[in-house]
Amino acid sequence: MTTTEAGTSTAGGLGVGRPTKRRPGSAGGGLEVADPRPVLDAGAVVGVRCTACRYPVAQQGIPWCPVCYGTLEPDRFAGSGTVWSSTVVAIPVGERRPPFGLAYLDLDDGPRVLVHLVEPVVLPAGTRLRITGTDRGDLVAARSDSEEGQP
Numbered sequence: 001m002t003t004t005e006a007g008t009s010t011a012g013g014l015g016v017g018r019p020t021k022r023r024p025g026s027a028g029g030g031l032e033v034a035d036p037r038p039v040l041d042a043g044a045v046v047g048v049r050c051t052a053c054r055y056p057v058a059q060q061g062i063p064w065c066p067v068c069y070g071t072l073e074p075d076r077f078a079g080s081g082t083v084w085s086s087t088v089v090a091i092p093v094g095e096r097r098p099p100f101g102l103a104y105l106d107l108d109d110g111p112r113v114l115v116h117l118v119e120p121v122v123l124p125a126g127t128r129l130r131i132t133g134t135d136r137g138d139l140v141a142a143r144s145d146s147e148e149g150q151p
Helices: none
Strands: 039-041 044-050 072-077 080-089 100-107 112-117 128-135 138-143
Touching: 039 128, 100 128, 112 128
Parallel strands: 112 138
Antiparallel strands: 039 044, 044 072, 080 100, 080 128, 100 112, 128 138
8 A cells, every 4th residue: 555645545546535544633734633532511421412313422523423324413411320341450551550440331321431430449330430520631430429338
């Protein structure tokens, strides 16, 4: 595959001048890349919902529904939900130093989001969490009051 200009391909003549999957960011003359992390506003996660299939997405700035390609409308999702899976990370990642906990949280009325845990513990699936804030742009969650004292 040869490259003619940033982000375009000429592999075998197919896709000549068309954007490739990997595009440079705006610093390299490409398109702006949306920050995929969910945004917390007044205790609610801000995102979008498909007007056709009602699929919820906790990301802003996407052009269409990732399921049916329908149009999207802004939506706000509850700041609480149940753990789908969790882990404790034991290696440094970027500025984060181990140990730190991560969990996928199924929001009560919306999508599944990745959250950092207040305590670095593995939580069983179904544990109730509430999002308490953000840390360096990432959502942070703690056990709901009714879950305190549970293993």
